[in-house]
Structures are given as structure tokens and as C-alpha cells.
Amino acid sequence: MEIGIVGLPKSGKTTVFNALSRGSADISPFSASTAKPNLGVAKVPDPRLKILVDIFNPRRTVPAEVRYIDFPGTPEGLTRSQGITGEFLNLLQRTDALLHVVRAFPNPSVPHVEGNVDPHRDLVSMDMELAFADLAILERRVERLGSELKSAKASEREAKQREHAILDRIKGELGREMPIREQQLSAEGAKLLENFQFLTAKPMLIVWNIGEEDVPQAAELEEKLRGQYARPGVEVAALCGKLEMELAEMEEGEEAEFRKAMGPGESGLSRGIRLSYALLGLISFFTVGPDEVKAWTIPCNTPAVRAAGKIHSDIERGFIRAEVISFDDMARCGSLAEARKKGLLRLEGKTYQVQDGDVITFLFNV
Ligand SMILES: Nc1nc2c(ncn2[C@@H]2O[C@H](COP(=O)(O)OP(=O)(O)O)[C@@H](O)[C@H]2O)c(=O)[nH]1
Ligand SMILES: [Mg+2]
Structure with a gap:
């Protein structure tokens, strides 16, 4: 990141x-x-x-x-x-x-x-520069699509037309000083934007x-x-x-x-x-032990199996289970043994969505 x-x-x-x-x-x-x-x-x-x-x-x-x-x-x-x-x-x-x-x-x-x-003037002027950079790319793409449409095969026509319409709308709103991050986009529009790396x-x-x-x-x-x-x-x-x-x-x-x-x-x-x-939408989970206490960075909504892959691809491949305790429970218990005694260590599967602050031990087999 x-x-x-x-x-x-x-x-x-x-x-x-x-x-x-x-x-x-x-x-x-x-x-x-x-x-x-x-x-x-x-x-x-x-x-x-x-x-x-x-x-x-x-x-x-x-x-x-x-x-x-x-x-x-x-x-x-x-x-x-x-x-x-x-x-x-x-x-x-x-x-x-x-x-x-x-x-x-x-x-x-x-x-x-x-x-x-x-500062206000500078903020606006820099934001405009960012918008100009996006606009230049949008204009080129919209223009290109426009001319491609004229000679497009029937099978490609609809997709190109849709892309043209979506990008043209984004361009219009950006021209009215609405940064792309604030624009209401359809799922299709959001998907399309993944092909670009617009600054706004x-x-x-x-x-x-x-x-x-x-x-x-x-x-x-x-x-x-x-x-x-x-x-x-x-x-x-x-x-x-x-x-x-x-x-x-x-x-x-x-x-x-x-x-x-x-x-x-x-x-x-x-x-x-x-x-x-x-x-950035990033959260941390922790691994703990006598060797190392470490914070790992993942995007929110990451499944346990992918979080495991952050540590090592073997752990992702051979993932069996994750032993998880929330940070607050961990802090309250003061030791893993105590947490286990209180039944606060949960066993979670591959699809469990890791939460910010989770303390995790991955069980795996390679
Ligand atoms: N007094 C003061 N001077 C600053 C501050 N921040 C940056 N400067 C000065 O402004 C000048 C330009 O800073 P620099 O970080 O090189 O700006 P850049 O061109 O945006 O990278 C330097 O002489 C800095 O010491 C601040 O918070 N207070
Ligand atoms: Mg500088």
C-alpha cells in the first residue's frame, strides 16, 4: 500500500x-x-x-x-x-x-x-490539477470510443456504446467539479473504472x-x-x-x-x-508469541485464508483453521491459557472475515 x-x-x-x-x-x-x-x-x-x-x-x-x-x-x-x-x-x-x-x-x-x-485557494487549485489530469484521460478515451463506434462490428457495438455513455457522464460530472470518488456510480460504472487509475x-x-x-x-x-x-x-x-x-x-x-x-x-x-x-480501508490483525508480536496489514473484509497468505503462501495453501480472539478479550485475559480456559478462543474457518485487532494463530498443514 x-x-x-x-x-x-x-x-x-x-x-x-x-x-x-x-x-x-x-x-x-x-x-x-x-x-x-x-x-x-x-x-x-x-x-x-x-x-x-x-x-x-x-x-x-x-x-x-x-x-x-x-x-x-x-x-x-x-x-x-x-x-x-x-x-x-x-x-x-x-x-x-x-x-x-x-x-x-x-x-x-x-x-x-x-x-x-x-490554503483554501491552494487546496482548490491542486484539486483542479488532479481533475484536469483525469479529464484529459477521459476526453481521449471518450473521443476514441466515439470514432471506434462508427466502424464497430455489431457484436462490439453495445459494449462500446455503454462504455462511451458511462465515461461521458463521469467526464461531465468531473467537469462540474465533482471528483470521481464522490460520484454515484452504477456497479457497471465502478467495474469499468477499475481499468483506469483516476486521481480524483x-x-x-x-x-x-x-x-x-x-x-x-x-x-x-x-x-x-x-x-x-x-x-x-x-x-x-x-x-x-x-x-x-x-x-x-x-x-x-x-x-x-x-x-x-x-x-x-x-x-x-x-x-x-x-x-x-x-x-485506505486497512485494518491490522496480530500474531503473538515469545519470538515476535507483529501487526499485519489487510484490507477490511479479508477472509481468514487470505489473511494467512499475508504471512506465508504455505499457510494459505495448507490452511486448516484459525484460532481467533479479539484484542479486547486478549487484553482482559492477560494470557492465551486464561483465554482458553474462559472459552474465548474461537476456531474459525477459511471464510471468516478477519476483524480489526484480532489476535490469530493459524493452524495449517503442508
Ligand atoms: N515555518 C514553517 N516552515 C515550513 C513548514 N513546513 C515546511 N516549511 C518550510 O518550507 C520550505 C519548503 O518545504 P518543502 O518540504 O521542501 O516543500 P515542498 O516543495 O512541498 O516539498 C522549507 O524551507 C521548509 O522548512 C512549517 O510547518 N512551518
Ligand atoms: Mg519537495
């Missing part, structure tokens, strides 16, 4: 990327765009892991991960460029979701491409990149922004990329101390990662 970071130049994309992935990609107020995108991995914070570690005392703990790609900026600013094209578009199309960084920090030493800071169909996390001085009001602001911008498939987080990056660069103990001094509540960083995980 991969999340593409987009946003206008100097909105703080690379800064946010560094914070999320604890990386050290180049940031600078004036640098020309680097040619290569930055790739990084974030560990998904999950307080349940610590509780499982206290119970099982494993040698290793492995959290879930999300991958991020930070795209090199378009030098002139998207508003003045030819939009998202070429290699940049290809890479972006392959991602599973977008993280849209919007500049809301003042910082006079970093000139804004538009001359002043206006991807879930999106808006990161409102606030200045250091606004951090104390972050939660309040986020609530307000959520009312304004959140939709199905769109979430909002307000955080200060620069501060989060500086904290992410610190030693673990030092970071914890600083965060404590900043007050209670979840950190911006942890919220950002958690929200992007949830936005």
Missing part, C-alpha cells in the same frame, strides 16, 4: 514526508526540484501493540507499515505548468491514496509561488500544514476543517510539518519528553499516519 504526497511547490511536502517516514530527504526554501521522488516507510502507531508486548514479552515487535512517495515539485508551480503529465502522472496513478499537503504556515523566508498564503477517485488525506505558533490550536482547527472539507474518502489533519520533522529527528527519549511538554492528546504525526491507514 502506497500513498502519494501531492501539493503545490513549497507547501511542505518533503517536510511532511520526512516527518512521517523519519527520513532526511532534502528540503530547502529555494532548491530546484530534484528529479527523483523520495520513497519512505512509516510505522503505524498502535497502542494495542504495547499491551500485547506486555503480555507476551516477545524478542521482537513489528508494527504495521505504510509507504509514502514524495514527488519532486514542478519547478514553476502547477498553476503555471502544463499540469500533471508524463512520468509524474504514471507514478501518481499507481498509488493507492493521496496525501495532499496544503500550506497554511506563514514563514516569510519561504516565498509562496502565488505571493501570499491562502483515490481516497485523500488533506494535511493542513500549520505554522509553529498555531500548534496549540491544532485540534480545534482540525475539527473546523473536517466540517468544511471531510467527505466519504476524504479526511483532514492539521499539523505542523516542520515541528513534526524536528521531533522525528530526535532520539526517542528526547522526542517523548518534548511531546509530553506539548500537552496531552495524540501527536500530529501519529494522527497523520493513523488517518492515512484508516483512509
